[in-house]
Amino acid sequence: xxxxxVLLGLLASGTxxxxxxxxxxxxxxxxxxxxxxxxxxxxxxxxxRDGLVTPAGQExxxxxxxxxxxxxxxxxxALDRWLGTVEPPMPHVNSTLFxxxxxxLLAADVDRARAYLIAQRRAHTDRLRELTALKTAPSATIDDxxxxxxxxxxxxxxxxxxxxxxxxVADWHREVHP
Amino acid sequence: MTQLQARGLVKSYGxxxxxxxxxxxxxxxEIVAVTGPSGCGKSTLLHCxxxxxxxxxxxxxxxxxxxxxxxxxxxSRLRRTEFGVLFQFGQLVAELTAAENxxxxxxxxxxxxxxxxxxxxxxxxxxxxxxxxxxxPGEMSxxxxxxxxxxxxxxxxxxxxxxDEPTGALDTLTGEQVLTQLVRLAxxxxxxxxxxxxxxxxxxxxxxxxxxxxxxxxxxGLGLDAAPLAGGPR
Amino acid sequence: MRPGTFIRLALVGNRTDAxxxxxTALSAALAALAVLAALSVLAIQTPPGDPGQHSEQYTxxxxxxxxxxxxxxxxxxxxxxxxxxxxxxxxxxxxxxxDRRLAAFRLAGATxxxxxxxxxxxxxxxxxLGTVAGLATYLVGRALVHRPDVNGQLALPxxxxxxxxxLALVVLALPLVAAAVTALMLRRVTATPxxxxxxxxxxxxxxxxxxxxxxxxxxxAALFEPIRQASGDGLEAWVFGSVFVGAFAAVLGVILxxxxxxHWTGRLLHRYAGSxxxxxxxxxxxxxxxxxxxxxxxxxxxLAIGAGAAAFRAGFELREQLExxxxxxxxxxDFSNGQNAFYLRTMDLVDLAVGVAVVIAVAxxxxxxxxxxxxxxxxxxxxxxGGVPRATLGVSILWQVLAPVVPAVLLALGAGYTxxxxxxxDIVTGGDWEPVCRATAELCADPANRDSHIEMxxxxxxxHSPGVPLEQLALLGAGAVAATLLTAGLGVLFLRxxxxxxxxxxx
Numbered sequence: 044x045x046x047x048x049v050l051l052g053l054l055a056s057g058t059x060x061x062x063x064x065x066x067x068x069x070x071x072x073x074x075x076x077x078x079x080x081x082x083x084x085x086x087x088x089x090x091x092r093d094g095l096v097t098p099a100g101q102e103x104x105x106x107x108x109x110x111x112x113x114x115x116x117x118x119x120x121a122l123d124r125w126l127g128t129v130e131p132p133m134p135h136v137n138s139t140l141f142x143x144x145x146x147x148l149l150a151a152d153v154d155r156a157r158a159y160l161i162a163q164r165r166a167h168t169d170r171l172r173e174l175t176a177l178k179t180a181p182s183a184t185i186d187d188x189x190x191x192x193x194x195x196x197x198x199x200x201x202x203x204x205x206x207x208x209x210x211x212v213a214d215w216h217r218e219v220h221p
Numbered sequence: 222m223t224q225l226q227a228r229g230l231v232k233s234y235g236x237x238x239x240x241x242x243x244x245x246x247x248x249x250x251e252i253v254a255v256t257g258p259s260g261c262g263k264s265t266l267l268h269c270x271x272x273x274x275x276x277x278x279x280x281x282x283x284x285x286x287x288x289x290x291x292x293x294x295x296x297s298r299l300r301r302t303e304f305g306v307l308f309q310f311g312q313l314v315a316e317l318t319a320a321e322n323x324x325x326x327x328x329x330x331x332x333x334x335x336x337x338x339x340x341x342x343x344x345x346x347x348x349x350x351x352x353x354x355x356x357x358p359g360e361m362s363x364x365x366x367x368x369x370x371x372x373x374x375x376x377x378x379x380x381x382x383x384x385d386e387p388t389g390a391l392d393t394l395t396g397e398q399v400l401t402q403l404v405r406l407a408x409x410x411x412x413x414x415x416x417x418x419x420x421x422x423x424x425x426x427x428x429x430x431x432x433x434x435x436x437x438x439x440x441x442g443l444g445l446d447a448a449p450l451a452g453g454p455r
Numbered sequence: 456m457r458p459g460t461f462i463r464l465a466l467v468g469n470r471t472d473a474x475x476x477x478x479t480a481l482s483a484a485l486a487a488l489a490v491l492a493a494l495s496v497l498a499i500q501t502p503p504g505d506p507g508q509h510s511e512q513y514t515x516x517x518x519x520x521x522x523x524x525x526x527x528x529x530x531x532x533x534x535x536x537x538x539x540x541x542x543x544x545x546x547x548x549x550x551x552x553x554d555r556r557l558a559a560f561r562l563a564g565a566t567x568x569x570x571x572x573x574x575x576x577x578x579x580x581x582x583x584l585g586t587v588a589g590l591a592t593y594l595v596g597r598a599l600v601h602r603p604d605v606n607g608q609l610a611l612p613x614x615x616x617x618x619x620x621x622l623a624l625v626v627l628a629l630p631l632v633a634a635a636v637t638a639l640m641l642r643r644v645t646a647t648p649x650x651x652x653x654x655x656x657x658x659x660x661x662x663x664x665x666x667x668x669x670x671x672x673x674x675x676a677a678l679f680e681p682i683r684q685a686s687g688d689g690l691e692a693w694v695f696g697s698v699f700v701g702a703f704a705a706v707l708g709v710i711l712x713x714x715x716x717x718h719w720t721g722r723l724l725h726r727y728a729g730s731x732x733x734x735x736x737x738x739x740x741x742x743x744x745x746x747x748x749x750x751x752x753x754x755x756x757x758l759a760i761g762a763g764a765a766a767f768r769a770g771f772e773l774r775e776q777l778e779x780x781x782x783x784x785x786x787x788x789d790f791s792n793g794q795n796a797f798y799l800r801t802m803d804l805v806d807l808a809v810g811v812a813v814v815i816a817v818a819x820x821x822x823x824x825x826x827x828x829x830x831x832x833x834x835x836x837x838x839x840x841g842g843v844p845r846a847t848l849g850v851s852i853l854w855q856v857l858a859p860v861v862p863a864v865l866l867a868l869g870a871g872y873t874x875x876x877x878x879x880x881d882i883v884t885g886g887d888w889e890p891v892c893r894a895t896a897e898l899c900a901d902p903a904n905r906d907s908h909i910e911m912x913x914x915x916x917x918x919h920s921p922g923v924p925l926e927q928l929a930l931l932g933a934g935a936v937a938a939t940l941l942t943a944g945l946g947v948l949f950l951r952x953x954x955x956x957x958x959x960x961x962x
Contacts, residue, residue, distance in 0.1 A: 175425040179401050202421040301842025312837030316738040328731040
């Protein structure tokens, strides 16, 4: 994920200081990995260096300086360019899930691979149910629903693949060990 | 508390076995998904549980009373008063307006016309289609029809709702909206739901998932029927 | 496409298609037979000399007297009206399934023209088969019945044959008309390859305009008597022709009027619909009011003809009664008039034909009813699964059939009777000198003395109206309603298989 561009996007609605940026990030992208403070400040430093953001005043509130940042003209252009660029659709299949199944079939026996697939399917199903409950809760906001949808769609795809692979492995197993 | 119970259900269509000994307990207020590949006997199980079909062998009990031995008239009455049914498509009467379709089960129960219409309008409104009250099914989209059908299935405030691929003919978002509303209302009213689907993401709306394979419950593959109740009946 | 492909595509289809083709052929054969019979009557030559010269080779006065032959042919032609109505009804049989099949041809890449040609070929071939069969039946029957009795007289005009162009016209024109009607009805279907057309626009509410058609028919019949009196005995063919057209218009008006009646009874039923059964019936009536017109066409046509025949019978009976009275006054007590008795016998034949037409129409009705039930089997099955008793659905079907049929039957009987009554006007007796036998019955009965007792008396003019044959009309109406009820009952039996849970399978 492109953290610099996400920060630029969050600044587009107005100036924010580092702590506000972190909070906005975690709120807006609830299913993503939370940002560490260090990462926020490191990224802001790079954006400042490239002239994409500019300091917009300081406030001192019984503690360290808090610098607020604003988007520059270049920053806005960079954000627009990023938003306008199409992401390459799945350029590499590099999921650990996939790798593990392939390796299990290579290195271990079929029963092992099956046992793993069943366990994984169970875990996926549980997570799918959790996310569905989260999404359908009356208190769910649009951000929650959109984030849950994204995760659900991917889990759903994984699950379909798991179902199919399990059936394939069973068929293959029957062929090898009649 | 066990509300609906199946013991060793067997059902064949001619030489083709559909169910080969299914045993299942459904608790009051529970939402159970029945999944499995095409032709595994999902629909047949639902029809037996709902008392639409009689099993060739085995028992179906409702609050401890065997219903599979009842007459068609008695089972009809049970379905009319305690159960609601929802199918994939084509269940609305083409000549009746949406409100009349929804009011139909109430009229059968002897509710007056005005009261039935008021209730129908309330339920149409809950599914966001109150503006279609005087429109006929042929003039609605598939999603609107399915919302009306869901309203009709729930208008009698049944104890159990049997839904056979209720979102099968709808696009993802529409299906999800219908299902979300259905599940929310079922939980509010503590209505038990038996939901048939072949989609993992639809089954995820349930508290529990049962996998059927070749007419029997697949315990070995997933053991999901024993999975903990995430969310559980509230 | 090659002609072979066309014919193969025209003949694939399910059992309903086969039934439709068989019924189309049957009705075409019946219509051809009726027209051929009428043409045979018209083909009888009047012997040279007096234009009123009888053709003595026949036992039957209807064929012997040139003045009666026109009317006989006309009556036979009237019988083709229910047959044609049945043909129109058959064309709709299994139509949804056929429309879907044709739409599938379109999806497979057939042009609209090709699809229309397939359907037209289907109907045309079936009708042609029917008319050819009708012609064959006519020719064979003609040879079989050609048996002169001891006096060398014939019961039927089996010694004459319509001209070859006339025969060809009958055999070819009927299929052509049927094909043209099919092409006309398929305009909408062939336009879309997606077959299942979602009905976004409701069919317009029926208006009571068909009443005008009935009025037109009655008017034509009412003018018949004045024209006859004005022109004397020699009636032009066009007068009969226009009365036939008028009768046809009236029957058409009755059939189309059922649309309005259905809609109206549906609205009434809806207003007072307490039960779900009546609600379902009421909505089906208001939603598709023309279903009644399609379903009852042949039945109503037969009833209208039957009621007209009843009016004719009442007219003949009155005439017979008056003549008998007159004869009694004149002292001819034992004189029985063979003429009117003969007419009444003829009316028995017409009644028999009407009865046969009713039976055919009821068979068509049954098929249409079952068609309607199977077309809705999914919704019905869903209702039954939801706990709606099959009895409720059965009662709704009975309501839906009976609610419009009762007023429709009354309308058909009323229109048919009025038409027949117009053609059998009041009879005025007297206003003239009449012979009266002034003696005891014994003396009057003696032919030798009677003439001496005869006195000429001026009798006042008296207007005699034919009685309303209430009994016969009631019998027709009750019979039709009973037959409909029976048919609806039989149709309801089909509910069980149509509401089987198999109809609900998701995929």
